[in-house]
Amino acid sequence: MNSTTKRNVVKGTAGCVAVGSELLGDAKLDLNSLEITRTLETYGFDVVEKRVVGDSVERIAASIRELLDGCEVVIVTGGLGPTADDVTREGVALALGRELFFDPEVEVWLQERYERVGRTMPEIGRSMAMVVEGSEIIRNTAGSAPGILVEENGRLLAVFPGVPWEMRSMVESHLKASLEERSSGRIRRSRTLLMGGVVESEVEGRIRHLYDRFGRDNVTILASFGALRLVLTASGTEVEATGDLDRMEEAFREILGDDVAGINIPGLAHVVVPALVVSGQTLATAESCTGGLVGAALTDVPGSSDAYMGGVISYSNQAKEEMVGVPQELLIEHGAVSESVARAMAEGVRKRFGTDWGLGVTGIAGPSGGTDEKPVGLVHWAVASPDGVAARHREFPGDREIVRQWSVNVVLDLLRRKIGGLS
């Protein structure tokens, strides 16, 4: 990499390049870089730049050259297959000013790979046996295209196939060890506090004073319509990072209290379902505006059938009456979107399914159906148990999809708090 050295390499920095013209359109995203970034960050590397380039030898070469000019580690994915538009090998050779040569040993290995799955290697497969001078070849245990490793002048260039599981297997087998060696024990760890039923600006106001204490860059808020994730990050040795994260978690929990639903879990259903299962309790749902999204979230949790008995999507008023047992007079007097109907849905479905808990949600998701008195975004929800019924309502901003997403999260959050006896 001598020809490319313009700046000094910055220790601990990394760059990613995803190769593939299909990743430049509006239909397909480069998701490989997320996994690679996660791995890099785990070992304490800062990703300073990510790129997506089409299947062009010159663009690939320029990207590699430009990123190696400063970064300690550069990871390239894609363009290693056998077809004419797979030109990453040529790009790497051009970037490094090295030759590509045909390696008969790699060809034999490739032929064996094809034969093992009962196929004959096509003529074009030979292109995968072209090797960049002075590089290490990574044999692909999950597919065929070999990967490439080059280490020189303290820098690492790793090139993996774009197929996610092939990339992943090479990250495991070759990248992690190399990063660990370079990281000299300095790693980065993160911990995510999931919160339900809270608003971003309000949470930010409560925790802002902790930013100085722990570093603004180490605290990230990710809000998504009723579920909020507070991502805490710490660097150092494994012991240091874990200690820092413990201290951070304690400080944030002290302020956020019961609003914290759990640590490192994908969603509120993943708190509610285990809480029911361990206490041997059961649940049924009656959904109107969410149309099945609450049930879908609950049944997304493996093993949910131990606690979730099912529910009714009572989209029509007739279904609310006949399938859930909402009294017709409530529907006439208060309308389908009302506190009393939400309560009757939660109680009714609990009774019909014979469960410990019942949950009801009814609202106006829009875009039409709103009135002055009951605007689009108004949602009523309720949770019923042997101890009684709790009901809430709110007017959510946003379009149909957003109102529905908010509804799912606030309903599950109310249930979480009631199950746990929280405020």
Place this chain on the structure above:
Amino acid sequence: MNSTTKRNVVKGTAGCVAVGSELLGDAKLDLNSLEITRTLETYGFDVVEKRVVGDSVERIAASIRELLDGCEVVIVTGGLGPTADDVTREGVALALGRELFFDPEVEVWLQERYERVGRTMPEIGRSMAMVVEGSEIIRNTAGSAPGILVEENGRLLAVFPGVPWEMRSMVESHLKASLEERSSGRIRRSRTLLMGGVVESEVEGRIRHLYDRFGRDNVTILASFGALRLVLTASGTEVEATGDLDRMEEAFREILGDDVAGINIPGLAHVVVPALVVSGQTLATAESCTGGLVGAALTDVPGSSDAYMGGVISYSNQAKEEMVGVPQELLIEHGAVSESVARAMAEGVRKRFGTDWGLGVTGIAGPSGGTDEKPVGLVHWAVASPDGVAARHREFPGDREIVRQWSVNVVLDLLRRKIGGLS
């Protein structure tokens, strides 16, 4: 941009840069570039490279310089706000070798923006009144941070805020007109054929011979677990592109026939619901393994309440019996995941809700619950109408989420075919 000219600019090429350290982590993706790419492609521009860079003046400047070296159009988003890490203005100035100066007129305009929403512009807001020498300022009608336009030597550099709606409003007000002028009437249009219940490799085998006729790059297959999108693209004048797309659509439809569910629609539910509404028919659903996902997909379509009456999430056997009316002997004899139970669910829910159509789906989504006879991935589904019941089953590959997604799509596809009297 004289200092940056190394190669000749390639007409019709474009590059994108998203600025923001938060976009380099594993939690947040640059989605703005998808919208920008769509706009660029509409006007016939090829995006040759996309980048994400952190909040570093040098990295931003290098990216702009490197992309302007070859691209006719470069679009930058993010880093235009008032805080200390918003350094895109400095990056642009450095890239172009121009001065930044304070523009009191812009400051007055910014102050008015703040006052209109009842706030006073903070001192740091003044940084947004810094202007790149010789650039055009785009006043932000959806927020505060101004955008930047620079045209020189036949190239266009456009810099927009990272907030999606602010970016979008500047794309509308300033980018589109400029791209149209440059495109000299040459545009690109695409049309998406949605297919249900088909397998990618099988579809590819049927249509492969058309690739040569229409150009491999003009046909993209996007498969997502039972719903497949065939994206057709054509370039030229508006009339030429539309004519080409018409010819392509005709040729593909001739081969794909009833497998094509619709054109330019987001999902199969968006075919099923309108088909029911226009014919005045109604539908109810009984879901087991999908746990509400079918209902959620149907109710995602605005106005679905005219056709979709609701459904039962019959997750437990008891719910299948009591809420849907599945005979207990069927559950005992055939098991919950069986053709006869799927049929009984479709018929039962149709009867309970008094609808024209009923739909039942039951399966083993995993990860546990599978047996040798009934492995994880096995799904039975059925559609009932006054004319009888049609049932299907299949073993789907993949994890819980993928099996559930496949199930939703094949169920909706069977319903679509039955409603339309198709094969």
